[in-house]
Amino acid sequence: MKTKNIVLLIFYFLLLAAAFVPADAASAQQPTPSDDEVNAIARQLYCPVCENIPLDVCPTTACHQWRELIQQMLAEGKSEAEIKQYFVDYYGARVLSEPPVTGINWLVYIVPPVAFLAGVYLLFRAFQAWKRQAKESEMGVDHPDSPGSNPESSEGFRSAEDDKYVARLEEELKKR
């Protein structure tokens, strides 16, 4: 009778403990993860052999084994970050779809915006130089055909352009 009570006590204790088990551990007992759950991680990974083919659509046996491994790790309750880190530890950072922001890899993220901003600066300087040049020529020689030397006010320019457009249309219509 005493033994029976002890067994019951242990049973109740285990039942109570199960209620407080964290969600992560609970997921470890979940059924086999779906293909979509596996692919959500697989599409972010690239195997070292099949260059530039994401793992979720790679037909090779090696990639099939990787997907099985991801499924197994998900079933064990591993998180996405842990699974990705596992593959990085084994095969290097090239398995990731983007280089991690460390060491020389900074360059991949820094060079395009820096080059673009340098382009913006050069363009700005060129604009300024051209504006200066245009002003100087306006003060010096007047080119009757050049819109830049048009003495009309800038507000009136649009209508001047419209007039030119209408005049051209009229000219074309006369030719018909």
Added chain:
Amino acid sequence: MFKQWNMLLVILTYALVVFGTFLTRSGVFSSVHAFSQSAIGPMFFAFIGITFIASVALLIYRWKDLRAEVEMTSFFSREAFFLLNNLLFMGVLIVCFWGVVFPLISELVTGQKVTVGPPFYQRANGPLFGALMALMGIAPLSAWGRSTYKTLGRALWKPSIPSVIVPVVLAILGIRNWIALVGFTLVAFVIFVTIHEFWRGVRTRQKKANENFLVALRQLTGRNRRRYGGYLIHLSMVVMAIGILGIEVYQTTTQKTLAVGEDIQIAGYTIRYNSLAQYPSTEGRFVTRASMSVFRDEKFLGNLYPRYDYYTTSGQTMTVAGVRSTLADDLYVVLVNWEKVSLSQAPFKVYHNPLINWLWVGSLMFIFGFLVATWPDREEEKQQGKI
């Protein structure tokens, strides 16, 4: 105009086209197009180096002769927008070039190869293409030489109003993704600007020549082919953008192994697996073909037959997806040959690609716009003394 810049672009275009061929053909990247076991790589590289250096040297030699006769007085002039447009395209070039060559540089310096995959290009090029679309709307309204923010603003406000209404309507309809909202607003902006420009020209002709709308439109386009062909190309670009936005923002995919009679659900569609057939076919192929029925709201829409062909002589497999295409979306079903397939159950991967066919509609419009813009002009040729 911009002769130096023009020459630089010509040189870069040639060098990069040959460089791209070099990368895949020489075996730098693993590719089915690589020349197998050939010593052409170093010679190819030398050829690129020599042509590029020689071209740049000639450009530097003639630099002063090619100086632009620019008279630009405003940051809002057509020339300024033209250059900004070039800068944005150069930005796209830098992103793509750097993304392609960085793995090689990394391997050279650290011995470690890295992958620069789609997320990098999407993040870096997305804003640049957004800016290009905005320019497609603004630039046609600016004048050559001199244009101020006032004149530009006056030309812009009319087509801007309906463009501002578009995101509001989309938000009311339940679209919350900010990339989609910004993207569709820009699309609407370019469409309204272009329609407004056509309308302005047609109205002028109607007033002056008392022509009906269609005649006026034909005359206007026929006599200003480059201008209106260019507008058609702008329209085609934004139509393509609709397709790109659809697939980039709203594409969904799912994969499931189905027993006969089971189904997959995706984006409101139900795709039922009916049967699988395996049979030898022509050209030494062994075909594995599934039959599937597509339903929406319990209404039968048709059958799809995804399959894969195994070429017995080469040992290669070719996947042929089952596709249902409409202007609203594509349903793309793949019989997954890299998982276990049997007569009783088979794995399927399904993609739902909203709006993707607008990419093809835009491409056809692009060809049409290009033909309009470049079709030989008899009057112009007469003036040049060619006829």
